[in-house]
Amino acid sequence: MAKTLIKGGTVVTAVEQMEADVLIDGAEVVALIRPGTIEIAAETVVDAKGCLVLPGGIDVHTHMELPFGGTFAADTFETGTRAAAWGGTTTIVDFAVQTKGQSAMEGWEAWMGKARGNCAIDYGFHMITGDINDQTLKEMELLVREGVTSFKMFMAYPGVFYSDDGQILRAMQKAAEDGATICMHAENGIAIDVLVGQALDRGETDPIHHGLVRKSLLEGEATHRAIRLAELTGVQLYIVHLSAKEALDEVISARDRGLNVYAETCPQYLFLSLENLGNGFDGAKYVCSPPLRDEAEGHQERLWQGLRTNDLQVVSTDHCPFCMGDHPRFGTQKQLGQGDFSKIPNGMPGVEPRMSLLYSGGVVAGRIGLNRFVEITATTPAKMFGMYPKKGTIAVGSDADIVVLDPNGTQRISVETHHMDVDYSAYEGWEMSGKVETVISKGKVIISDDQYLGSPGDGEYIARDTSRYNI
Ligand code: URP
Ligand code: ZN
Numbered sequence: 001m002a003k004t005l006i007k008g009g010t011v012v013t014a015v016e017q018m019e020a021d022v023l024i025d026g027a028e029v030v031a032l033i034r035p036g037t038i039e040i041a042a043e044t045v046v047d048a049k050g051c052l053v054l055p056g057g058i059d060v061h062t063h064m065e066l067p068f069g070g071t072f073a074a075d076t077f078e079t080g081t082r083a084a085a086w087g088g089t090t091t092i093v094d095f096a097v098q099t100k101g102q103s104a105m106e107g108w109e110a111w112m113g114k115a116r117g118n119c120a121i122d123y124g125f126h127m128i129t130g131d132i133n134d135q136t137l138k139e140m141e142l143l144v145r146e147g148v149t150s151f152k153m154f155m156a157y158p159g160v161f162y163s164d165d166g167q168i169l170r171a172m173q174k175a176a177e178d179g180a181t182i183c184m185h186a187e188n189g190i191a192i193d194v195l196v197g198q199a200l201d202r203g204e205t206d207p208i209h210h211g212l213v214r215k216s217l218l219e220g221e222a223t224h225r226a227i228r229l230a231e232l233t234g235v236q237l238y239i240v241h242l243s244a245k246e247a248l249d250e251v252i253s254a255r256d257r258g259l260n261v262y263a264e265t266c267p268q269y270l271f272l273s274l275e276n277l278g279n280g281f282d283g284a285k286y287v288c289s290p291p292l293r294d295e296a297e298g299h300q301e302r303l304w305q306g307l308r309t310n311d312l313q314v315v316s317t318d319h320c321p322f323c324m325g326d327h328p329r330f331g332t333q334k335q336l337g338q339g340d341f342s343k344i345p346n347g348m349p350g351v352e353p354r355m356s357l358l359y360s361g362g363v364v365a366g367r368i369g370l371n372r373f374v375e376i377t378a379t380t381p382a383k384m385f386g387m388y389p390k391k392g393t394i395a396v397g398s399d400a401d402i403v404v405l406d407p408n409g410t411q412r413i414s415v416e417t418h419h420m421d422v423d424y425s426a427y428e429g430w431e432m433s434g435k436v437e438t439v440i441s442k443g444k445v446i447i448s449d450d451q452y453l454g455s456p457g458d459g460e461y462i463a464r465d466t467s468r469y470n471i
């Protein structure tokens, strides 16, 4: 097998920072070497002098090609995983979908078909269980055996992915039995739909009203309910895309009671706010659920605090891009909501800039340390979703998924230069400190010298184990 040596950099894991050369044999890390101690012959040498050598990013919340809001998320598995690689992410966990009346197993197989042979980086799946019934409960067990060890349920979106409390309880009981994790979209969708209808009746149709009706209190309420149901069943609960301080308070209180309750937030909730939803229909760029929150209410500050105190464990993206103009294949996307904010497809692009945003806006800005950056972007996602220690760290025997980041480099985020298949950037013109220089996926250099060197099909399916976070 071909050897690769990453030479002269500072290796950073969730717990260490050390001057070390990293020797890769084939797809695996085989040694960490004190510089200058042993002469190693390698076919490929990556010069990492002055750079940070990090575990490849793991984004455990993406939606490639998601059918949603009358259209499809614009990135395919091919374009979305390539964009992820450009940004220093080497693994995604996407969401396969079971629709009403469909078997969950069939849903998963359909998503496997979309991803197989197309991905630039390794990928796994959570399963969206959109129809909990006796058959689905049996299939959950089969899916766990196939490496789908987490199930996403929605307390939001009545009539689409929504599950009622009885369905949630049944799924949680089954997941607890199988050692699986329930990932919860915690917003009270029934109450929100009433507020949406009332706003539209008042003629409030602009995107800003998406943010105003989806109250943070209703995210807090749903989070509380999800936690109580989880407590009853003993299941491990992971709250996805947490945006509100009221929801964070519920997670903190559950964790203080010793429950296996965890949560992720996303860059948009840390760096953007309700204000972005203003400015007429331009705000449609920022329509996602839960919505961006009012900075004056202190949500963003509390989320950063939660990341520092480990009340929030992960930052993923919820990457779910829709174009402002027509998409070449899918046609009208965000414009579906002209004159009615509730018809704007929910979701934002983010898989590519996640690592840069968190390095620049987190580490360089002094909000989190370098080890914590690695922990929330790679190590904990891997542990939480059964991929550690193959993924999420740099250690002997781990997959050689590695990012070389130049802390002195800079980068300007723009739609002109990004690789996601979407016609805007939510962070247009933002100047980032630090630049991803080289990306290695299972021993293969896929980004180097501003060139993509990989190909569709490099990425393989990861049959995930059950969560190892609390073990
Ligand atoms: O607005 C969002 N979050 N779109 C993607 C679907 C979801 O709820 O995760
Ligand atoms: Zn969601």
Ligand code: ZN
Residues within 6 Å of the ligand: 061, 063, 318, 320
């Ligand atoms: Zn999502």
